[in-house]
Amino acid sequence: MTIKYPRYQKILLISVFISGMTTMAVEFLASRLLGNVFGTSNIVWASIIGLILLYLTAGYWLGGRLADRLPNQKTFYQIMIWAGFAIGIIPIFSRPILQISADAFDQLALPILFGSFASVLILFIIPITLLGMIPPFALRLLIEETNQAGKISGKLSAISTLGSFIGTFIAVLVFIPLIGTYRSFIIFSLLVVVIALLGLWVSGYKRLVLAYAWIPLIIVLVGLLGINGPDKRTQGLIIEKESAYNYIQILEEDGFRVLRLNEGQGMHSIYHPTQYFYGGPWSQVLVAPFFNPAPYQIEEIRDIAIIGLAAGTTARQADYLFPGVHIDGYEIDPKIVDLAREYFDMKFSNLSVFEEDGRWGIAHSNNIYQIISIDAYRPPYIPPHMTTVEFFEEVKSKLSAEGVMTLNVGRSPLDRELVNALGNTILQVFPNLYVIDITDTFNTIIFAPNNPLASWDEFMKNYILMKKSGNEDLVGLMNITINGQAGQPLSSIVFTDDKTSIEWITNKIVLDYIFTDNTEKTK
Secondary structure, three states, X not given: XXXXXXXXHHHHHHHHHHHXXXXXXXXXHHHHHHHXXXXXXXHHHHHHHHHHHHHHHHHHHHHHHHHHHOOOHHHHHHHHHHHHHHHHOHHHHHHHHHHHHHHHHHHOOHHHHHHHHHHHHHOOHHHXXXXXXXXXXXXXXHXXXXXXXXXXXXXXXXXXHHHHHHHHHHHHHHXXXXXXXXXXXXXXXXXXXXXXXXXXXXXXXXXXXXXXXXXXXXXXXXXXXXXXXXXOOOOOEEEEEXXXXXXXXXXXXXXXXXXXXXXXXXXXXXXXXXXXXXXXXXXXXXXXXXXXXXXXXXXXXXXXXXXXXOOOHHHHHHHHHOOOOEEEXXXXXXXXXXXXXXXXXXXXXXXXXXXXXXXXXXXXXXXXXXXXXXXXXXXXXXXXXXXXXXXXXXXXXXXXXXXXXXXXXXXXXXXXXXXXHHHHHHOOOOOOOEEEEOOOOOEEEXXXXXXXXXXXXXXXXXXXXXXXXXXXXXXXXXXXXXXXXXXXXXXXXXXXXXXXXXXXXXXXXHHHHHHOOHHHHOO
């Protein structure tokens, strides 16, 4: 038997769809709201998902009990109105907390960080619990005969799940990149409130609609007036943007432009109009081919791939050091590429930019490279699929006979487990590898040559020849490499596509660093 719904019941079905869509959208908005300050590690994600599921559990239970006591549309839509209102005020209450948190993060002030993290998550108790009350309440209102219970319940579950599916993608791919996190909260808040008011009107509670008319007006005012200004009070801020992948900041520091992402604890790219080399890991990957048997000539470096292009610091240095070289840059975030062209002068003609996942891109490249630089790591953000034996096999297949893969990996002063595990995994694919620690940083560069004859001895021979050639820039970089020599990796861990413990290792490094006394960090 087909169930036919009158108009007021159709609004109930729409309400369930909207609540499902908004619940999932708010979950992703919460991750971005917190990710801007605390990052997007799996610890942050687990906290968000776990607590939201807990809030929904409370909502389902409360919604079912209240529906049995007050089974009417008036109560149902009032719940929905207050859920929408609670979503709309999250930006107002969260912003000052998160700005304090951003300052505390820079200083690693742990009590403030933990307190603010908990405070923001508490903001979601009311809206998510209220949204959780909607499906069981709607089910109670729609069931008029027990022989329809299964069919109606299944239909409501399908409608709610479809809404959740759409909410996931529309929040991440449409609203956050176009209007930002805060105003996305406003859009979903208004949507919930407007549907609820429409439901009250259709159900005959027109005076109640007028009584609640102030709520959408307040939400609109919050959207227009209440959330202006930057998300963070970072000194030297030029511009901030949000994409489907990152919260992006570009800063000006003493004439240098710097790219920072998410919580902002890492410098992803740096630029100066008249200076090319800045220390750090960007340029060290460019000495990789000189592990090959001497004499190795600059002219032999014809093609370079950079996985993790960011704003193009390494690409610009490669273009300067190796005239005529062709560079393929893989960067998954198109917004970073746009900003790099505008603010980091990433416009040189021999750079081909691919806005796609680096593993997929390198696997489908038709080029063979002398250098493949993997610079997509920064604990705790290490894509697991770029740490495995299978990935390194794909990279190796795209190297020339004398090509070299380089890997920029973070560490702490007291913990080399990540470096060692990745090194051991690489040794399952490459004949040998060489490791350097870059002075005054937490960066380690792993060099993995394709040629089994490559060695430190050959690097020294090429270093001597380079000194005779008078190429001071390359000599300086090679000198840093020599001085940074570190031991071979000691680990039994091997990462595969089927099994990788990368999150355990990165979380341990971060937590050990945070809770280690500052005097120990400098030893």
